[in-house]
Amino acid sequence: MAGVADATTRREEREMQMTSNITRRKFLQISAATLGAGAAATTLTDSLLGSDASAADGSVRTVPTYCEMCFWRCGGIASVRGDRLWKFEGNPIDPQSHGRLCPRGTGAVGSHYDPNRLRTPLLRKGERGREQWAAVSWDEALAHVAERMQKIKAEHGAESIAMLNHGVGARFLQHVLKSYGCTNFAGPSFAQCRGPRDVGFTLTFGYGLGSPEPTDIANTDCLVLIGSHLGENMHNSQVQEFAHAIERRIPIIVVDPRYSVAASKAKYWLPIKPGTDLALVLSWLNLLVTERRYDREFVERYGTGFDKFVAAIAGYTPEWAARETGLDVGLIRIAAREFASHRPAAIVHPGRRVNWNGDDTQRSRAVALLNALLGNWGRKGGLFVQAGLKVPAYPLPPYPESDKPLADNPNGERYPFADEPITTGIRDATLTGSPYPIKGWFVYSTNLLQALPNRAETLKAIDQLDLMVVVDTLPSDIAGYADVVLPESMFLERHDELLVGWGRRGWISLRQPVVPAPQDQKPGWWIAKQLANRLGIPKSMPFDHIEDYLAARIRKAGYDWDKLKSEGVIVGPQAPITVEDGLELEFGTPSGKVEFWSDQLQAKGFDPVPKYTPPEPAPEGFFRLISGRAPVHTFSRTQSNPLLADLMAENEVWVNAATARSIGLKNGQRVKLKNQDGVVSNPVKVKATQRIRPDAVYLVYGFGQTNPMMAAAHRQGASAAQLTTKYKTDPLMGGTSIHSNFVTFVPEA
Amino acid sequence: MARYGMVIDTRQCVGCMDCVVACQTENDVPVGYARDWIVTEVRGTFPDLAMEIRSERCNHCDNPPCVSCCPTGASHVSPVGQVVLVDPAKCIGCKACIASCPYGARFVHPDGYVDKCTFCDHRTREGKDPACVSVCPTHCMSFGDLDDPASRVSELLRTRRHHTLLPEAGTRPRVFYLT
Numbered sequence: 001m002a003g004v005a006d007a008t009t010r011r012e013e014r015e016m017q018m019t020s021n022i023t024r025r026k027f028l029q030i031s032a033a034t035l036g037a038g039a040a041a042t043t044l045t046d047s048l049l050g051s052d053a054s055a056a057d058g059s060v061r062t063v064p065t066y067c068e069m070c071f072w073r074c075g076g077i078a079s080v081r082g083d084r085l086w087k088f089e090g091n092p093i094d095p096q097s098h099g100r101l102c103p104r105g106t107g108a109v110g111s112h113y114d115p116n117r118l119r120t121p122l123l124r125k126g127e128r129g130r131e132q133w134a135a136v137s138w139d140e141a142l143a144h145v146a147e148r149m150q151k152i153k154a155e156h157g158a159e160s161i162a163m164l165n166h167g168v169g170a171r172f173l174q175h176v177l178k179s180y181g182c183t184n185f186a187g188p189s190f191a192q193c194r195g196p197r198d199v200g201f202t203l204t205f206g207y208g209l210g211s212p213e214p215t216d217i218a219n220t221d222c223l224v225l226i227g228s229h230l231g232e233n234m235h236n237s238q239v240q241e242f243a244h245a246i247e248r249r250i251p252i253i254v255v256d257p258r259y260s261v262a263a264s265k266a267k268y269w270l271p272i273k274p275g276t277d278l279a280l281v282l283s284w285l286n287l288l289v290t291e292r293r294y295d296r297e298f299v300e301r302y303g304t305g306f307d308k309f310v311a312a313i314a315g316y317t318p319e320w321a322a323r324e325t326g327l328d329v330g331l332i333r334i335a336a337r338e339f340a341s342h343r344p345a346a347i348v349h350p351g352r353r354v355n356w357n358g359d360d361t362q363r364s365r366a367v368a369l370l371n372a373l374l375g376n377w378g379r380k381g382g383l384f385v386q387a388g389l390k391v392p393a394y395p396l397p398p399y400p401e402s403d404k405p406l407a408d409n410p411n412g413e414r415y416p417f418a419d420e421p422i423t424t425g426i427r428d429a430t431l432t433g434s435p436y437p438i439k440g441w442f443v444y445s446t447n448l449l450q451a452l453p454n455r456a457e458t459l460k461a462i463d464q465l466d467l468m469v470v471v472d473t474l475p476s477d478i479a480g481y482a483d484v485v486l487p488e489s490m491f492l493e494r495h496d497e498l499l500v501g502w503g504r505r506g507w508i509s510l511r512q513p514v515v516p517a518p519q520d521q522k523p524g525w526w527i528a529k530q531l532a533n534r535l536g537i538p539k540s541m542p543f544d545h546i547e548d549y550l551a552a553r554i555r556k557a558g559y560d561w562d563k564l565k566s567e568g569v570i571v572g573p574q575a576p577i578t579v580e581d582g583l584e585l586e587f588g589t590p591s592g593k594v595e596f597w598s599d600q601l602q603a604k605g606f607d608p609v610p611k612y613t614p615p616e617p618a619p620e621g622f623f624r625l626i627s628g629r630a631p632v633h634t635f636s637r638t639q640s641n642p643l644l645a646d647l648m649a650e651n652e653v654w655v656n657a658a659t660a661r662s663i664g665l666k667n668g669q670r671v672k673l674k675n676q677d678g679v680v681s682n683p684v685k686v687k688a689t690q691r692i693r694p695d696a697v698y699l700v701y702g703f704g705q706t707n708p709m710m711a712a713a714h715r716q717g718a719s720a721a722q723l724t725t726k727y728k729t730d731p732l733m734g735g736t737s738i739h740s741n742f743v744t745f746v747p748e749a
Numbered sequence: 750m751a752r753y754g755m756v757i758d759t760r761q762c763v764g765c766m767d768c769v770v771a772c773q774t775e776n777d778v779p780v781g782y783a784r785d786w787i788v789t790e791v792r793g794t795f796p797d798l799a800m801e802i803r804s805e806r807c808n809h810c811d812n813p814p815c816v817s818c819c820p821t822g823a824s825h826v827s828p829v830g831q832v833v834l835v836d837p838a839k840c841i842g843c844k845a846c847i848a849s850c851p852y853g854a855r856f857v858h859p860d861g862y863v864d865k866c867t868f869c870d871h872r873t874r875e876g877k878d879p880a881c882v883s884v885c886p887t888h889c890m891s892f893g894d895l896d897d898p899a900s901r902v903s904e905l906l907r908t909r910r911h912h913t914l915l916p917e918a919g920t921r922p923r924v925f926y927l928t
Contacts, residue, residue, distance in 0.1 A: 010766060010769050010783050010786050010787065011764070011766060011786065011787040011788075011789070012786070012787070012788050012789070013788075013789040013790075013791065014788070014789070014790050014791065015790075015791045015792075086774065087771075087774040087775060088774075089883075089884065090884070100767075100883075100884055100885065100886045100888075101767070101884065101886070102765060102767055102886055103765050103766050103767040103769070103770045106767050106770040106771050106774065106884055107770045107773075107774075109774050230763075231763030231764070231765065231887075232763070234765055234886070236886055239763065239765075239886055239887065240886050240887065240888070242763075243761045243763065243886070243887030243888060243889065244888070246760055246761050247758070247760075247761055247888075259791075259795070259796075259798050259800070261763050261764060261800075261802070262763075264798070264799070264800035264802075265760065265763075269796065269798075271795070271796045631763070631764070631765035631766060631767075632765070632766055632770075642780045643770055643773055643774070643780065644770070646773075646780050646781065646783075647766050647769060647770070656795060657795070658795070689791070690791060690793065690794055690795045690798055691791060691795070691798065691800075692795070693795070693796075694795075
């Protein structure tokens with residue numbers, strides 16, 4: 001087998017045991033094929049193609065702003081040459097980037113020039129989802145939206161208009177809808193991502209972790225990653241600290257069914273059977289207690305319910321875990337002894353997208369307990385306690401009161417420990433009309449068809465709506481089902497709310513326009529203000545321009561607005577974030593202690609100490625589908641960016657090489673994936689690799705898009721979300737599982 | 750006279766391709782072409798595996814076959830840093846250099862001349878690192894004068910195990926990979 005080259009050749013992966021007798025001639029052929037083939041130049045812009053590469057013509061100006069290519073929100077500095085956006089680099093004073101962006105940030109230029117962008121407001125003509133549109137003016141589009149909203153409010157109440165959103169740009173639309181009486185707002189970042197983790201940590205320590213996670217990787221002596229694929233997810237500052245940890249030669253322990261990039265940097269790789277992570281963590285808790293390797297002083301001083309906890313985990317021995325996880329018992333022990341020996345400067349990373357199996361809050365709680373046994377809370381090299389800055393709110397009129405419960409989780413009765421609203425709960429309410437009908441959706445910058453499980457349910461919910469508005473920069477899958485599509489300017493073309501960040505120090509970042517929007521795209525705050533006027537609530541946006549709002553907030557906080565405009569970031573003073581620098585530990589649990597045994601869980605009928613349930617076995621001939629990220633893409637929102645598509649235009653399905661051979665699949669061959677419910681994917685390339693367990697297959701998610709307007713990404717690769725028809729809902733907080741589906745292969749005819 | 754080279758730590762590199770994107774925007778490389786790229790080599794059989802990730806580009810060889818075979822002198826060694834460059838005005842697009850390069854580092858630009866990595870000549874003249882080096886979030890790349898014993902690159906080569914690509918080709922590459 002020759003090198004596995006990506007379609008556009010910017011990356012190549014060779015498995016040497018299959019190409020051990022590679023010759024120079026062969027290599028030349030690979031190179032020629034990969035570098036030359038199909039390389040018809042598609043120009044990013046006229047100015048980029050064939051222009052003078054010299055920047056020394058004196059016409060370069062720079063503007064600092066913060067990035068929105070993902071949720072890490074790094075500070076950057078954009079360069080404009082003449083009137084063209086040229087490049088985007090890290091802002092050296094920014095704590096999220098330290099002057100270095102990730103490939104998506106660097107590639108943000110491509111999102112400005114993306115030919116697939118939404119250009120003008122669209123009104124649906126024809127049937128929903130048939131993609132027949134009329135391009136209309138903003139006046140016409142907003143008049144239509146306001147009229148439908150007024151009708152829904154008159155018939156059902158404003159609570160019946162919900163908003164589903166992701167990203168900081170949603171701020172003012174949310175605000176205007178709240179001013180109108182809407183109460184139901186949710187983002188997939190909770191129930192489809194970090195929610196189980198934050199709830200698990202809150203149940204244990206009294207605090208969720210938020211973003212960025214307060215992992216002191218920079219100073220740790222041992223890092224354990226359970227499913228976290230740092231380096232493939234490009235959480236910038238965290239990856240920078242991770243790379244530095246590699247340079248420092250600290251032991252890294254990676255638990256992953258896949259030989260991730262992080263696994264390749266690890267001292268110990270534990271190729272776990274997917275779905276059994278909780279068994280491993282429970283056995284590690286057991287080992288640390290049994291071998292008395294935990295921090296007794298920390299437990300005695302700050303813990304509660306420890307004896308009952310010890311009794312509850314007594315049966316979870318490493319031998320038992322080895323049988324459940326498929327891991328070598330010696331490896332389970334040696335890894336635990338390694339990380340325990342470095343406490344408190346050891347971290348079991350809490351993870352981020354942790355909604356895998358439907359019992360994820362309890363697994364996250366077990367991870368929290370493991371960190372508690374290491375005594376690393378508020379310790380150097382452990383989990384620090386974030387510092388922040390106070391920026392007063394802009395005086396805005398109060399929101400109207402509502403006597404209706406939130407629709408997603410009325411009075412917290414469905415999911416007692418959810419501390420944020422649940423997207424899928426809003427979807428359920430829309431489908432059932434209970435506790436009251438939901439008739440309007442505002443969807444801001446989140447591609448629900450790729451973000452939520454079971455696409456059919458989402459589409460059925462949309463059928464119940466009298467109005468669906470999608471506000472986005474791109475024609476995402478979900479935009480195809482909208483009644484009204486409103487094109488937003490991308491982040492390098494607009495102002496947004498301030499970023500007030502919490503971390504080692506507090507910081508404030510400014511987003512400000514670098515270049516104008518190329519067509520009729522408008523910023524979120526402008527759309528919100530126009531809508532407020534049409535809804536008859538102009539006073540909800542009591543400023544002419546967002547700059548007035550931003551400047552007022554900054555000045556009220558006592559900072560220099562002009563300096564922020566020219567430097568982009570304000571970094572606060574040093575504050576104690578660990579015991580080592582004077583922090584007094586406190587815990588926000590009901591007991592004020594670290595709750596090894598949870599009375600509040602028990603009171604609601606849940607396990608006070610996590611218990612293990614084995615995952616469902618795969619049907620004969622099926623493989624568990626797991627998914628993750630690639631460094632050059634964010635969710636499903638960057639696949640059409642010409643610079644990033646050039647690096648990865650489609651995903652591949654990773655199949656263990658021996659498995660592939662045994663079922664007759666060849667590397668590079670296209671197959672369709674069929675899941676246990678008969679749902680069939682787009683054709684996707686097979687990556688036959690040693691880098692994955694034989695019982696799992698892997699997809700990078702966000703591919704296989706369905707909207708034909710998204711020409712560059714349409715039907716490129718397979719969608720993991722499409723194949724996620726079966727999901728379990730976490731009974732504690734409503735998280736929905738993504739690794740609960742099985743697929744088999746349908747070779748392409 | 751300086752002799753520029755690059756030292757890349759394959760242990761720190763995560764293969765994120767930021768170097769590739771940065772080169773693309775910095776140097777206006779047309780979409781569909783690349784002056785640098787990522788190669789991942791996997792060795793072994795599940796679960797006993799090892800992996801090396803490399804950011805590759807023109808090696809700016811001390812003995813560059815692309816320069817000696819160029820009929821017009823377009824491919825040349827620059828007096829600044831002894832970097833291998835192409836003068837588009839002199840290039841006739843004969844592709845002799847492409848055939849002679851064992852690293853596949855060169856391509857024909859749509860404007861008709863041969864193009865490749867310049868070690869960001871326009872930046873290094875201003876005392877900056879090449880774009881790929883300056884953006885890398887893992888800090889895995891170092892750039893500098895190999896003839897200066899006090900440089901970071903010289904120090905790394907003195908203290909760390911390293912290799913070059915296809916040393917048997919006799920090109921004497923100046924991009925080194927730490928392992």
